[in-house]
Amino acid sequence: MQNHPVYTDNDPQNELSTLNLGPTHPATHGVFQNVLQLDGERIVSGVSTIGYIHRAFEKIAEHRPFYQITPLTDRLNYCSSPINNIGWHMTVEKLLGITTPKRVDYLRVIVMELARIADHIVCNGVLGVDTGAFTGFLYMMEYRESIYEIYEEVCGSRLTTNIGRIGGFERNFNTIAFAKLRKFLVDFPKTLKEFESLFNRNRIFVDRTKDVAAVTAEDALAYSWSGPLLRAAGVDYDVRAMNPYSSYEDFDFEVPVGTNGDVYNRFLVRNEEMWQSLRLIEQALVKLEKEPKDIFHADVPEFYLPPKEEVYNNMEALIYHFKIVMGEIPTPATEVYHSVEGANGELGFYLVNDGGRSPYRLHFRRPSFINYQMYAPMSKGMLLSDAIINMSSLNVIAGELDA
């Protein structure tokens, strides 16, 4: 590595100290490097270096068929992989003009909202740890495990889920999944309430977070912030409400907004979003009652792999299987942008297709990447300990930052 600007021109007497915060620092929860210039404990300037876990997903995606790109999206924001997976499926469905049955949409809403809760559990729990309260984190982490167990019932894996397929899900939700989901809906609200009462009016926590790293709505918009961070600054932009996808328009939920965009506001917004996610899941379960129980994918044999038994015993299924795997099904040569409300903000997929089996160009609009660029400028004048809290509440996920 070379050419990293180290600020010396504003420091002729060499009075300031340079601190290399990261790339592997326990307080940053990921691979983030910030070269900070400190005057005592106050940050004078800083430069962020990113790219330590860059894996060239956009390049790899140009060499893979659509359905093999899903595992790449897992590894963007790995705290809420299902949102990435389903966002990608919906992008391809939009390209191909597939409409999914309502039951698929509602199942997707359940999975995506669970993922949002799991992501916010980590973010707010870790924010508590960084301010010195380990208890809340441990209380909440138990329920991330419950969510992962529900994922396991749905798709078989926990962290990098590869959940769903183009057109729907790879298999129907089983009864254990619904039982675990209902148990989660009973148990988690109690803990979330406990978590809130532990923090919301806690003198130490409020002192550490209130008015720390406050961001105006104008700044947040100028830096293209999205998600809970933008909403904490007072802008009610939520993709779910503004450009509903996966039948979010059928649901009744609120978009919480903050006032001054400080760490405390972001914490409250994320907590309230968890309550709203619980509401959404409960509504989805009620709506599912009215839908036929055996539908879990759209009827698109050209793009949805048939069950293996049928491939061996049914001519038509064998043909479709062959055509899907060999990429012999024409796709429209056009471009599509689709975005979903990821846990950190607007997660967009810009897909340019030339009619082949893999994208001509695929670009991920990664909210962490765009949210993180304000970090170094906004740290100026901040105490080092506040900058740590600020990074924690930005909830930058290294996988999504570097793609």
Next chain:
Amino acid sequence: MGKITNEELLTSINSKFEGQVTVVGEPYGLLTVETTPENIIALLSFIKNDPALQFIFLTDITAIHYPEQEKAIGVIYHIHSLVNNLRLRVKVFIDGVNCHIPTATTVWEGANWMERETYDFFGVIFDGHPDLRRILNVDDMTAFPMRKEFPLEDPNRVDKKDYFFGR
């Protein structure tokens, strides 16, 4: 404030940039227009600051490479009017070798890293950018890896030769 349609947006843009902006299409309802490097910043500032349009949110900047085209690099802007809930895609095609385009950091600060990423992967030089360095790749890299001529795997690798696998 009411939602405006793509036609109204286009009329508004055409009233200011008559002949400078051409419509590429409207795939999936997202109006796509093309303009030139000379007009791009004026266009972006106009749609951002126009009181009726208010495209205040820069969603994304990226690029695309068409090696067979005369103007091989396309820089693509996605802009979102949060007030009218309308999106717009703007494309600017520039030469693949001498690829210069003015920076959008004068309109949105947030364009900074998006343009650095575009430079890093496509070699697009954003004139006037405050800090145009590589961002995800190592600094001493010489190639621009998202260009189509750049292979996915290093052809000089010796650990993936067929004879190692009995092929």
